[in-house]
Amino acid sequence: MKKVLLTGFEPFGGESVNPSWEAVKQLNGEVAEDVLIVSEMVPTAFGTSISVLKQLIQQHKPDVVICVGQAGGRLHITPERVAINLDDARIPDNEEKQPIDEAIVRNGPAAYWTSLPIKRMVEKMKESDIPASVSHTAGTFVCNHIFYGLMYYITSTSSDIRGGFIHIPYIPQQTLDKQAPSLSLETIVQGLRIAAVTAVQYKSDIRSVGGTFH
Amino acid sequence: MKKVLLTGFEPFGGESVNPSWEAVKQLNGEVAEDVLIVSEMVPTAFGTSISVLKQLIQQHKPDVVICVGQAGGRLHITPERVAINLDDARIPDNEEKQPIDEAIVRNGPAAYWTSLPIKRMVEKMKESDIPASVSHTAGTFVCNHIFYGLMYYITSTSSDIRGGFIHIPYIPQQTLDKQAPSLSLETIVQGLRIAAVTAVQYKSDIRSVGGTFH
């Protein structure tokens, strides 16, 4: 049986929940189509997030790692295409660090591509009526940080693990007093299950229309 | 036992489903807190919608009537405050009628207020983590038309029935290829159940902050 490690973040930025953790924790221990899902929480903190992630990888020895994070304001579940070598925080993280215009890995490459079949993951989610699309920016906060850190780790250790990142919208309870879109937790959980299984089952991606103008 | 009649519309405007009917049909026959919910479909057509609604009222003899319609692009479930005496259609309705700048009722009042406790309905939905807020425009298409027609009917027949209108967002399956927000069908069904029961149980509204700047 193949294993996929899903991570979700702690709440940050004044929110009392983080939908990424709320969603992935529901999938912990689930076996879907011969894929075992293991879920863990990681801190919303620049340095610590990567060191915790490395420990989790060594502990669980997954075939695929998918870090999941909140993208408040987005409409869709969005697998990310690319991680960039940049920390540029709008607010302090949960350990009060606020790096500005700093490389994540000194002399690291400017960017890493995901090694997940993101267009296939999007297609499978849409086949189940779940709003999904590819994103070309994971931002410059802890989400991009852990995504870059994950891909650097995989590359620099010549690991066979494949990895990537998925951003998810707010859940409804976070938008009661905000003018912002949401997707229900059930929809997000279903989408992540499909995405995780697809990521394990397929190493190559499909070639379909899914780019962005800007 | 009190009875509430919920109506949903046929699909229109190129959509294959109308979330208002998808949602209210799930509640048909349900008894919640000593309130019986009866659900019916009405045509998305200016003239016919009101005549069908009148027949349904005479058939079911409800205590409360709530018409429900799709507001594609809205973020929240939005009970409407006011219906205006105006048909002004951007597109033809499902019977190919496209009235422009016409009164719904000649010499009728410019507007009717809902007779439902809309702020209480919003409050109750939010207590269950459902995004909801009061709206001050039901537009000028068939949604506003049936809402005005309902309130005119109630007023002109001196009926004890109380009535109103609720707009709901798209459901996720409608937004797969749109940049638009949605709420899951489950969330909408739960919200409408709460709103319907609250509308029957309370004749008076609460006084809470819920206005709009524009």
Added chain:
Amino acid sequence: MKKVLLTGFEPFGGESVNPSWEAVKQLNGEVAEDVLIVSEMVPTAFGTSISVLKQLIQQHKPDVVICVGQAGGRLHITPERVAINLDDARIPDNEEKQPIDEAIVRNGPAAYWTSLPIKRMVEKMKESDIPASVSHTAGTFVCNHIFYGLMYYITSTSSDIRGGFIHIPYIPQQTLDKQAPSLSLETIVQGLRIAAVTAVQYKSDIRSVGGTFH
């Protein structure tokens, strides 16, 4: 020569400028196509705004009155179709009054229609490449209040004056640290000039597509 009175509001809600006053003051004293424009500021306050407006009408004896207000977040210049008999403030006004769910005029009609040719005004603005559309809600704050007060005054005094309200977007300087659209002050000034002259020149409106779904 015909005369049109334009009013703009004081800043409110933490803004340092109000684009409605910034725009209308630039038109004060201008003569365009045989129409004299007179501009005045009114307070962003429920009670005072209408009493000040009445004094200005008696002082200037205009043929047409157009009150202008900020609609932060809107994309277009939006002549309003209808004023409703409701004060429902999200925040205190500039005199610390915050009416909630109160009638503007006790026993007044639920709503008044504008007496301006709003679709013609929209058409003329669009012919000059200015984003404009009809709106069907002026909200429930001071903008709707003065609009309703104006139409009540005209009606109850059997005046020949025609009146209405136009909402305008933010100007760019207000959006430097907001995720919100704006139109430049020059565009708004040009749009209001066109709208004001059109409002004076035409008593009847055109019949064109311009309704809203919700």
Added chain:
Amino acid sequence: MKKVLLTGFEPFGGESVNPSWEAVKQLNGEVAEDVLIVSEMVPTAFGTSISVLKQLIQQHKPDVVICVGQAGGRLHITPERVAINLDDARIPDNEEKQPIDEAIVRNGPAAYWTSLPIKRMVEKMKESDIPASVSHTAGTFVCNHIFYGLMYYITSTSSDIRGGFIHIPYIPQQTLDKQAPSLSLETIVQGLRIAAVTAVQYKSDIRSVGGTFH
């Protein structure tokens, strides 16, 4: 005197104008703060855009090159931080080419950073009340393509030229029948003038808050 080359694109995607060319052509030949601005149009076509750009660089021998493109739907003028080695077109370009998931430069680096002081450019524009912010994705259409091609050219030729890309919103005339934000052409021209001069005058950037969550 230093020289900056600004490029704008041909219209595409059904638009009759491209605001990038409308804006940059107004700056052609202008001297601002001892900086000469030269403006040229480039085709909205994957392959051709870069070859035309190279010819223009060899012809004009600029100190700084800034390519400008339309980002319909954006609120701000957005200097781009990073170009990625990916063509992924949602629609065919103006030469009917629609590459999907193809590298721009085979074996090229995944990404290049801009060599312009983008935070300083944003700061200077905001000081003049122009809505501006840093962007971390230039998309995957011709805008990103020419940006990557520019940075690859500069790097592979060991040129001293500094280069980058700026996305701009629609202008108002494009949004008459769209629900989309715009900035006036005057505002965009003023913003690009400030950005161009700042880009020439400063080689190093400031360290200020300007990252994105996602």
